[in-house]
Amino acid sequence: MTAVPAEWVDKDRRHLRVEQSAIGDKIYGIITAGCALIVPAMVVAIAIAIFAAAWPAFAKLGLSILTSSDWDVANGHFGAAPALFGTLVSSAVALVIATPLAVGVAIFLSEFSPAWLRSPVAFLVDLLAAIPSVVYGLWGIFVLIPIMREHVMPFLRDTLHLGATPFFSGAAYGPSMLTAGVILAIMCLPSISAVSREVLLAVPRSQREAALALGATRWEMIRDAVIPFARSGIVGGIILGLGRALGETMAVTMVIGNRPEISASLFAPGYTMASLIANEFSEATNDLHLSALMAVGAILFVITLIVNAIARWLVWGVAREKRK
Amino acid sequence: MRATKLAALILLIAACGKESASNSSTASSTSSGGSVDLTGAGATFPYPIYSKWFADYAKQTGVKINYQSIGSGGGIRQLSEQTVDFGASDSPMSDDDLAKAKGGPVLHIPTVLGAVVITYNLPGLSAPINLTSSAIADIFAGRITKWSDTRIGSLNPGVKLPSTDILVVHRSDGSGTTFIFTDYLSKAVPAWNSSVGKGKEVKWPVGLGAKGNEGVAGQVKQTPGAVGYVELAYAKQNNLPFAAITNKSGKNVLASVAGVTAAAAGAAQTLPANTDYRISIVDAPGADSYPISSFTWILVYQRQRDATKGKKLVDFLNWALTTGENEASSLDYAPLPADMAAKVKARLSTIMLAQPK
Numbered sequence: 245m246t247a248v249p250a251e252w253v254d255k256d257r258r259h260l261r262v263e264q265s266a267i268g269d270k271i272y273g274i275i276t277a278g279c280a281l282i283v284p285a286m287v288v289a290i291a292i293a294i295f296a297a298a299w300p301a302f303a304k305l306g307l308s309i310l311t312s313s314d315w316d317v318a319n320g321h322f323g324a325a326p327a328l329f330g331t332l333v334s335s336a337v338a339l340v341i342a343t344p345l346a347v348g349v350a351i352f353l354s355e356f357s358p359a360w361l362r363s364p365v366a367f368l369v370d371l372l373a374a375i376p377s378v379v380y381g382l383w384g385i386f387v388l389i390p391i392m393r394e395h396v397m398p399f400l401r402d403t404l405h406l407g408a409t410p411f412f413s414g415a416a417y418g419p420s421m422l423t424a425g426v427i428l429a430i431m432c433l434p435s436i437s438a439v440s441r442e443v444l445l446a447v448p449r450s451q452r453e454a455a456l457a458l459g460a461t462r463w464e465m466i467r468d469a470v471i472p473f474a475r476s477g478i479v480g481g482i483i484l485g486l487g488r489a490l491g492e493t494m495a496v497t498m499v500i501g502n503r504p505e506i507s508a509s510l511f512a513p514g515y516t517m518a519s520l521i522a523n524e525f526s527e528a529t530n531d532l533h534l535s536a537l538m539a540v541g542a543i544l545f546v547i548t549l550i551v552n553a554i555a556r557w558l559v560w561g562v563a564r565e566k567r568k
Numbered sequence: 569m570r571a572t573k574l575a576a577l578i579l580l581i582a583a584c585g586k587e588s589a590s591n592s593s594t595a596s597s598t599s600s601g602g603s604v605d606l607t608g609a610g611a612t613f614p615y616p617i618y619s620k621w622f623a624d625y626a627k628q629t630g631v632k633i634n635y636q637s638i639g640s641g642g643g644i645r646q647l648s649e650q651t652v653d654f655g656a657s658d659s660p661m662s663d664d665d666l667a668k669a670k671g672g673p674v675l676h677i678p679t680v681l682g683a684v685v686i687t688y689n690l691p692g693l694s695a696p697i698n699l700t701s702s703a704i705a706d707i708f709a710g711r712i713t714k715w716s717d718t719r720i721g722s723l724n725p726g727v728k729l730p731s732t733d734i735l736v737v738h739r740s741d742g743s744g745t746t747f748i749f750t751d752y753l754s755k756a757v758p759a760w761n762s763s764v765g766k767g768k769e770v771k772w773p774v775g776l777g778a779k780g781n782e783g784v785a786g787q788v789k790q791t792p793g794a795v796g797y798v799e800l801a802y803a804k805q806n807n808l809p810f811a812a813i814t815n816k817s818g819k820n821v822l823a824s825v826a827g828v829t830a831a832a833a834g835a836a837q838t839l840p841a842n843t844d845y846r847i848s849i850v851d852a853p854g855a856d857s858y859p860i861s862s863f864t865w866i867l868v869y870q871r872q873r874d875a876t877k878g879k880k881l882v883d884f885l886n887w888a889l890t891t892g893e894n895e896a897s898s899l900d901y902a903p904l905p906a907d908m909a910a911k912v913k914a915r916l917s918t919i920m921l922a923q924p925k
Contacts, residue, residue: 316771317742318764385786393791417735417791419776502740502777513776519740523779526639527742527768529665 291545298542301535309539315504317524322536326504328543330421330514334496335489337425337510342433343482349433350440350478355466366441373434381498384427389499392426393418397511410508419501422510427495432485439481439559443474480558487551491544493518517544605880609636610643610656613682613744613799614864617901618656621892629887631880640744640768647674647867653877655867658682658744659768660846671869675919676845677885677912678863680893681902683800683828684749685810685860689788690715690730693809696822698723700814701756701851701859707795708736708753709760710774715793723814732793737784739797740777742768748862749797752850756859800828801900815859816851827858828902836908845912861902871920878921889913 301309305322312323349369353362397416401407447470455469456462471478493516501513502523517540528534608618615637622633638646640657647655648669656679666674686699699707703719706712712719716731739746750766764770778784781802788794788808800823803810812820821827834854835847851859866885872878889912893903904912 314771317769318767318771321771385783385790390790415733417776419778419787497740497779498783502779503772503775515777523741523777524769525641525742527641527744529641529644529662 294538294542294545298535298539301532301539302542304532305536305539309536310543313504313506315520317528317530317533320530320532322532322539324517324520324536324540324543326506327515327517327520327540329506330424330500331490331516331518331544331547333510334421334424334428334500334514334516335486337422338428338432338489339482339486341426341429342436342485345429346433346436346481346485347440347478349437350444351466351471353437353441354444355462355470366438369437370434372430373438377431377492377495378498380427380431380495384423384495384499388426389418389423392416392420392423397422401511411510414507414509414511416511417501417513419499419513420511421500421507421514424496424500424514424516425510427499428489428492431492431495432488435488436478436481436485439484440474440478443477443481443559444470446477447473476558476561480555480561483551483555483558487548487555490548490551491518493522497522517541604632604634606631606633606653606877606884607635608633608643608654608656608866609638609646609652610867611640611658611744611864612637613658614656614680614901616801617680617892617896617899620895620899621888624891624895625884625887629883631884633884639742641742644867647671647869650869650873653868653881656865657867658862658864659747660865661867669869671871671873673870675868675870675915677866677868677889677916678845678904678908679866679888680896681828681832681849681861681863681904682744682748683823683858683861683902684745684752684797685800685803685808685823686795686797686813687785687788687803687808687810688795689790689792690732690809691792692730693727695727696809696812697727697729698814698820699811701753704813705753705757705760707734708738708772708775709764710736730793735791735794736772736775737778737787737791737794737796738772738775739769739780739784741779744768744862744864745781745797745799746770748850748860751848751862752860755848756851804900813859815855815857816853817855817857819855821856821858823858823860825897825900825902827856828861829905830854831857831859831861832863832902832908833857833905836905845915868919870918871922873922875921878919882916882919882921885916886913889916 301322309322309324310328311325312321313325314321314323315326349365353366357365393416397418397420400412401416406412451469451473452465455465460468496516497519500516500519502515502519503513504515504520505512507514521537521541521544524533525537528537615635618635622635626632635656640659643652643655643657644661644665646652648665650671660676661669661674686704688697690697697720699720700723703712703723706719713734714731715729715734721727721729747766747768750760750764750770753764754761754766764773776787778787778796781798784796784798785802785806785808788796798808802808803823810823812822815821831849831852831854834852834857835849837853839847845863845865847863849861849863852861868881868885872881889904889909893909896903903909
């Protein structure tokens with residue numbers, strides 16, 4: 245593009261506006277405003293519908309839906325504490341596994357990778373996000389669960405003697421909180437690594453050059469000049485991954501063992517809120533049961549909303565810093 | 569993002585249930601370009617045989633039926649809201665459900681029978697093992713934890729059972745299969761009835777939950793020592809081993825189409841003449857009766873608002889109970905006993921058609 249003095253452009257734009265009356269612009273403006281309003285309106289409508297449907301359960305059960313561990317449909321007890329626990333724990337396990345991997349991939353791709361390797365690896369990592377979750381679930385049942393049962397779990401429990409702690413004790417059947425965490429880690433890895441890669445690449449060259457000029461090694465340059473700059477963006481990416489892990493339904497349902505019980509051991513089967521809804525919704529006829537499932541949905545909705553809001557806020561933080 | 573998708577799904581389902589009573593006339597026309605004559609929704613268990621029936625019936629008569637296998641719960645809800653012309657369910661509607669149905673009295677039309685089998689993974693055993701109701705209840709309640717337990721051994725003289733731990737696998741999703749299985753245990757074993765009870769989902773004392781027949785079967789196949797329950801049709805089509813169950817007459821019966829029909833015939837003997845067919849046939853009398861069996865029902869309103877549709881529906885049900893029954897066993901569903909099919913057909917004549925306006 246040829247360089248044009250800024251004041252010319254401004255003048256021209258003003259000129260155009262006056263000339264071609266505003267009708268086209270107005271219509272265009274109204275259409276886009278409509279699009280922009282419909283989406284938030286849908287979110288609000290969904291929230292209202294869920295909370296309205298969940299209200300009878302909240303009114304009847306009160307806080308016990310969050311605190312009680314007794315989910316017994318036949319006797320009308322609806323305590324979703326194990327599902328809430330399972331959602332949080334499986335997501336936490338996922339992040340513990342996925343974060344170092346994803347950030348490692350991102351650092352390699354932005355700092356070390358030869359140029360020819362960068363886009364194929366990035367593409368393959370991003371491709372993980374495109375695999376349907378039921379495919380992950382099937383892979384989980386037929387590949388991951390046997391590996392976990394025969395190799396990973398005995399290794400953790402017996403070879404590393406982690407079985408002495410309550411967290412890795414008990415029988416290793418395969419379907420478990422740990423297996424669910426591993427599946428979720430693979431599923432939320434691409435969002436963490438994609439966001440991290442972007443924010444690392446956004447770190448100005450001058451920042452890196454300054455660190456190197458001061459005599460830093462490559463590792464020191466990354467540690468002291470690049471990562472601090474990208475930190476909040478990476479955290480935002482992690483939280484986006486957490487959002488994915490919290491809401492993931494099908495793959496988790498297929499490998500977690502679906503047992504509504506709170507257990508300290510990651511080898512024990514667990515349950516998540518999303519799988520509880522997926523499992524029971526289609527056959528729920530009793531009004532309180534349906535409403536209780538809606539209430540679980542409402543709680544999950546609130547949790548994911550909060551998590552996503554935090555992520556956006558952190559990512560915006562990076563964008564603001566960049567603009568300065 | 570995920571939450572929004574999930575929430576949208578929930579909203580959609582809720583909206584179907586709540587607000588669509590007014591657009592029942594459009595429901596049938598949206599599904600397939602206006603050429604569909606009847607719409608139904610409900611149970612997934614009989615879906616294979618129903619879809620065969622609908623296809624054959626369309627070929628023979630040109631009447632097209634669109635069936636959505638959304639689950640029994642959804643089928644009952646949609647029928648109650650009059651969004652569909654008929655519902656389908658693996659468990660009978662409760663009195664509460666019936667009272668809530670907006671279109672008046674609902675008839676339960678038994679169509680075919682299904683059975684639930686106990687499948688297990690015991691390497692090295694070729695012949696099926698024998699189990700009684702109390703042994704099954706003890707296994708699924710966690711009171712028997714090893715295959716070498718004498719309570720199993722005494723039922724299987726001469727069989728060398730391993731000392732493996734038992735891993736119980738049950739359904740995690742709400743399911744008619746679970747209903748039939750827990751209904752059987754509740755009826756045959758008082759201790760089960762007072763502790764776990766029956767339902768499409770119950771609070772299992774032990775074990776892992778897996779989604780769908782395929783989930784249970786997959787987990788059992790992978791884990792030596794595992795035991796679970798699946799539909800007979802699924803077990804047969806996938807060549808799963810299953811146990812012979814001791815029936816009320818004390819005979820060990822392997823599940824089969826004939827054994828299931830025999831159970832229905834056994835249960836039918838004690839039926840009152842005015843039965844509404846909301847009956848359980850688990851633990852049925854009869855030497856050859858397979859005890860873990862159940863009907864699956866099509867649900868229709870006794871008063872049909874639309875005479876044309878109502879007539880098509882009655883015609884179809886008559887066809888299903890005559891020609892359709894003969895096709896059932898090819899897909900491993902048990903047909904109704906002949907005299908019962910005749911009685912159910914007589915009951916179809918009580919369906920009233922509104923006068924065309």
